[in-house]
Amino acid sequence: xxxxxxxxxxxxxxxxxxxxxxxxxxxxxxxxxxxxxxxxxxxxxxxxxxxxxxxxxxxxxxxxxxxxxxxxxxxxxxxxxxxxxxxxxxxxxxxxxxxxxxxxxxxxxxxxxxxxxxxxxxxxxxxxxxxxxxxxxxxxxxxxxxxxxxxxxxxxxxxxxxxxxxxxxxxxxxxxxx
Amino acid sequence: xxxxxxxxxxxxxxxxxxxxxxxxxxxxxxxxxxxxxxxxxxxxxxxxxxxxxxxxxxxxxxxxxxxxxxxxxxxxxxxxxxxxxxxxxxxxxxxxxxxxxxxxxxxxxxxxxxxxxxxxxxxxxxxxxxxxxxxxxxxxxxxxxxxxxxxxx
Numbered sequence: 001x002x003x004x005x006x007x008x009x010x011x012x013x014x015x016x017x018x019x020x021x022x023x024x025x026x027x028x029x030x031x032x033x034x035x036x037x038x039x040x041x042x043x044x045x046x047x048x049x050x051x052x053x054x055x056x057x058x059x060x061x062x063x064x065x066x067x068x069x070x071x072x073x074x075x076x077x078x079x080x081x082x083x084x085x086x087x088x089x090x091x092x093x094x095x096x097x098x099x100x101x102x103x104x105x106x107x108x109x110x111x112x113x114x115x116x117x118x119x120x121x122x123x124x125x126x127x128x129x130x131x132x133x134x135x136x137x138x139x140x141x142x143x144x145x146x147x148x149x150x151x152x153x154x155x156x157x158x159x160x161x162x163x164x165x166x167x168x169x170x171x172x173x174x175x176x177x178x
Numbered sequence: 179x180x181x182x183x184x185x186x187x188x189x190x191x192x193x194x195x196x197x198x199x200x201x202x203x204x205x206x207x208x209x210x211x212x213x214x215x216x217x218x219x220x221x222x223x224x225x226x227x228x229x230x231x232x233x234x235x236x237x238x239x240x241x242x243x244x245x246x247x248x249x250x251x252x253x254x255x256x257x258x259x260x261x262x263x264x265x266x267x268x269x270x271x272x273x274x275x276x277x278x279x280x281x282x283x284x285x286x287x288x289x290x291x292x293x294x295x296x297x298x299x300x301x302x303x304x305x306x307x308x309x310x311x312x313x314x315x316x317x318x319x320x321x322x323x324x325x326x327x328x329x330x331x
Contacts, residue, residue, distance in 0.1 A: 029238060039203075040204070070197055072197075077233055085288070112322055120315070126317070161286075165275055
């Protein structure tokens, strides 16, 4: 099911990843080595030079293949217990304008336009707000309504309850690339 | 994870700083540590501890599944409270599932899946619908206005 051919066929339409890129991605996805020269250690594992690893990482970051390098927090453990998906039913003509407006609020961490699924689901703009408790998140939502004049825009706040799974998207590497 | 030790100011500074990126160069820990005004080996030891104790889920790259030629979507299922856990397990049995949360809405189970190829999204969602006997709603992103999930601690 997961073969090098699948990936190779899929990739060129986006950013072409060669065999070294694929090995590099596979080796770092579990985490960067916690040693003084991590890129040298990665280079050793995939059989290339430290300079090559550094150049390729820069390229993948500039092409957005890697969105960023750094730490990912377990937000609940850090005290962000209220995680809300706030969904809005915005006229299609104005969804872009509102989307770009919402991104300017620093407490909004993600904002996407997604399709409605009528009649069950009429919301087309989704944003995430993380907060230490529900009351704080709801106060943020009130602030959005007030400042963006959304009093007449239907919306709902969906708080997360149980977390059944949380992990980063794992890149499936073709076995033969290793 | 059993040991409960509070984060100190240096831990918080590390988390805040490294959510925004990690240097790429010969001595990236030394570079980041200089900015944080701590030693290189202290930074490495603290990252190790923050990972061990579960404050961080990972230290490394965040990939864009779609840029890499893969598929990514958000999907949801309406399921009765009594069946929620069993259905969540059925969903999680698919390795493509990255996140899976219940939410307080009739449409109450929300999950993100990432696949190697875009067409696998429909395949996995259809398998989940068959296995659970429930309708699965697919909410692929149509436009991204912002992604900057970074929390100040």
